[in-house]
Amino acid sequence: MYSLGELRVGHTVIIDGDPFLVTTCQHSKQARGAGVLKTTMKNLKTGAVVPKTFQGNEKLQPAEVGYFKAQYLYKNGKEYEFMNAETYEQFTISEEILGDDALLLKEGEDIDIQHFEGQPLRVRFPTSLCFTVKETPPGVKGDTAQGGTKPATLENNLVIQVPLFVNEGDIIQINTDTKDFQKRIQK
Secondary structure, three states: OEEOOOOOOOOEEEEOOEEEEEEEEEEEEOOOOOEEEEEEEEEOOOOOEEEEEEEOOOEEEEOOEEEEEEEEEEEEOOEEEEEEOOOOOEEEEEHHHHHHHHHHOOOOOEEEEEEEOOEEEEEEOOOEEEEEEEEOOOOOOOOOOOOOEEEEEEOOOOEEEEEOOOOOOOEEEEEOOOOOEEEEEOO
């Protein structure tokens, strides 16, 4: 059990049966009063971010949240099919859970799945991934005094801003957190 003084950003706790990730926490104590902990927590099942305030000597139960390797297989309507790399069992994750991260999935790719009590919660991607540029307008030299950017549609239909030197068919590396261009990969 976590006491209020032990709770830190990054800890996962169980509140009303759901796992929550502590995203911010601020300890304060008023004269003659008990300590107060103001937090912002993300519900790992629903993705909702909620403020929570705890007082006195409350204790919070840690959530046993873990990861396992899985392979992305294919999209089936509004659900995405995966296979556990250890047990070879197939399971689905809904489009609501994945959100915008669904655009980063590539068939056959191995990824980490966060789970709580055997239920998949979310997908954890590597910090960067490579994709092929499907469509982008040609960059015209001399358009800008400094480096410019243009929109590019990737093989997964994600549209990002890329430098003018990137052409159709190029393989580029993007940051999975910000979905920003990092570099062009040499063929």
